[in-house]
Structure formats: structure tokens, C-alpha cells
Amino acid sequence: MKRQPLRLAILEATRILERAGVVSARTDAELIAAYVLGVERGRLPLVPLVDPPVVEAIGRLVTERAKRVPLQHLIGWAAIGGIAVDVGPGVFVPRPETELLLEWGLKLLRGREYPVVVDLCTGSGALALAVAHARADAVVYAVDNDPNALAWARHNAEARRSAGDTPIRLYSGDISDPTVFAELDGLVDLVLCNPPYVPEGTPVPPEVADYDPPQAVFAAEGGLAVIRHAVSAAARLLRPGGGVAIEHDDTHGKAVPPLLRARSVLTDVVDHADLAGRPRFVTAVRA
Incomplete structure (x- = not known):
């Protein structure tokens, strides 16, 4: 299985969420990717390529977010302070x-x-x-x-x-x-x-x-x-x-x-x- 650029997966996720009316589409796409990868959002640029199962996992969560399920319900937590x-x-x-x-x-x-x-x-x-x-x-x-x-x-x-x-x-x-x-x-x-x-x-x-x-x-x-x-x-x-x-x-x-x-x-x-x-x-x- 050929590895794929994470950047392209995030761009596609952003487009899907924008079409669904999610205001924070890019942020949510990046947070979903970070959640799937188990890394902090700020470290995403350090992960240039990902395996197809990662792209598929991101896609499944993006599909749910596009249905307007709260991001925090999908990843299970919310940050504060x-x-x-x-x-x-x-x-x-x-x-x-x-x-x-x-x-x-x-x-x-x-x-x-x-x-x-x-x-x-x-x-x-x-x-x-x-x-x-x-x-x-x-x-x-x-x-x-x-x-x-x-x-x-x-x-x-x-x-x-x-x-x-x-x-x-x-x-x-x-x-x-x-x-x-x-x-x-x-x-x-x-x-x-x-x-x-x-x-x-x-x-x-x-x-x-x-x-x-x-x-x-x-x-x-x-x-x-x-x-x-x-x-x-x-x-x-x-x-x-x-x-x-x-x-x-x-x-x-x-x-x-x-x-x-x-x-x-x-x-x-x-x-x-x-x-x-x-x-x-x-x-x-x-x-």
C-alpha cells in the first residue's frame, strides 16, 4: 500500500467540512488528523506521509463531523486552561x-x-x-x-x-x-x-x-x-x-x-x- 501525503488528506477533509457548513473546518480537520495519529496538532507538519488506513480513519471521522456531530464527541474531550x-x-x-x-x-x-x-x-x-x-x-x-x-x-x-x-x-x-x-x-x-x-x-x-x-x-x-x-x-x-x-x-x-x-x-x-x-x-x- 502506497503512503499518501497527510496534507492532501487534511485539505480534502477541510473541503468536506466546509461544504457541510462547519465554521471551523480547517481546525477540525487538523484536530481529527492529530487524534487519529495520536500526536499534537502542532506536530502534524512532522508527519508528511501516512498509510492508507490512517487516511480511511480520518475520512470516517470527517464523515461524522460533516453530519454536525460535535468534534469533541468524536474525539471524546474538550480543552480548557x-x-x-x-x-x-x-x-x-x-x-x-x-x-x-x-x-x-x-x-x-x-x-x-x-x-x-x-x-x-x-x-x-x-x-x-x-x-x-x-x-x-x-x-x-x-x-x-x-x-x-x-x-x-x-x-x-x-x-x-x-x-x-x-x-x-x-x-x-x-x-x-x-x-x-x-x-x-x-x-x-x-x-x-x-x-x-x-x-x-x-x-x-x-x-x-x-x-x-x-x-x-x-x-x-x-x-x-x-x-x-x-x-x-x-x-x-x-x-x-x-x-x-x-x-x-x-x-x-x-x-x-x-x-x-x-x-x-x-x-x-x-x-x-x-x-x-x-x-x-x-x-x-x-x-
Whole structure:
């Protein structure tokens, strides 16, 4: 069997994915190739030729991706903050734009020893585990009300613990309940939240509509219902000087900041754009 140029296989994969409407076609094609080869994406140029079975394996995954099966479901994981978390049916797939929210939170924690961190609506546990990976001295709490999501979060927490990261403290609960983490009121350095925030009825890509759990994507009150609870939780949990970062829909740039400004204990309210320049997350500091 004659070996074939990997570059041509990636180009063909890119064309197929573009025709299928995949926005990140080239990136996905390269990540699929890297997954099949068992190498990092950046090392693909070091693999000029591949055997036909490799090309066939890439083709099979590309065919599935062209059906708009999420890339992360095909390869089994999503990256965030220097770690990978396992994802699949029943749990929300972390998005690249959430990295910016994480970066803000880690910057706030610089110079603080043994910070207390709370991740609301943790889903796969991605944010909580990324913080624990970056800050071994942090005490990280995470909560979700979805049993399926919590099962994934427990799996990921155990995997990161086995890898040597500091264990997180994972809980089942609803952030609308004012008693959730009541023992931490006024003691938390950082609250992070990537809640369901897409307004109900909003058209979403097939990867979201067909694979992400609806309760992790959509929210009532124009997408603001869960965000309101996150703001309330942050206002009671944070210690003076502590900060909160909450992700929101790109249509919420003018709606969410006033929710934080309405809390007299929250100051320095700033809305932040994602890499595409769209309003994406809001931050504030406890006075």
C-alpha cells in the first residue's frame, strides 16, 4: 500500500467540512488528523506521509463531523486552561471563548494564597478543574443541578486527581437556592459561572440543538433567568475584594451589566468581548 501525503488528506477533509457548513473546518480537520495519529496538532507538519488506513480513519471521522456531530464527541474531550476534560452525550461541551473568562479569574487570584473559588453551573467541571490545575493551593467548590452533568464532572474530577491536580469539592444543588454554599457566604475570592443563557426559541447550530442538553443552553426570561441567580449568589458569597465573572449571550451586552450594578456591594462592573468582538462575559468586584 502506497503512503499518501497527510496534507492532501487534511485539505480534502477541510473541503468536506466546509461544504457541510462547519465554521471551523480547517481546525477540525487538523484536530481529527492529530487524534487519529495520536500526536499534537502542532506536530502534524512532522508527519508528511501516512498509510492508507490512517487516511480511511480520518475520512470516517470527517464523515461524522460533516453530519454536525460535535468534534469533541468524536474525539471524546474538550480543552480548557491547559487541561482536557472528557465530554459526550448528556453534558455541555466547553467552548473556546470561556478561556477568556477563566483567564480573568486566574488574573484576579494572583498574589492571593489559598484562594476559595466557586464554580456555579459547573457542567463537565471544566472551569473548576482548570482553576484547580492552575492553582494547586486553591480550594475549589463546584455545583450543578443536573445528574448527568454531575456524573461527567465526577469522572473528570477523578481523572484530574489521578493526574496529580488538587481535588475539587463537587456538589449537587440549584444556584437559585440561597442556602447553596451558605457556609461560604462572605468567604469566597472568586465566583465563576457559565450558565445556560441562550434565550428560549433562539435558533442554534446543529451541534448545539442536537447534542448539548437543552437545560444547559437555554434559559427563561430572555436568557437571563439563571444569570439573575448567579448574580445573587455572587453578591452573598464574595469576600471584599473578591470577584465574579459570568458568561452571557452576545445579545446580553446591555442587559447583564445592570443586573450586577443593581447590587450595591458589587463594583467595577465591566463587560468583556470574546475573540470575535462580541459581548461575552461580565465581571465585578465585591466592595
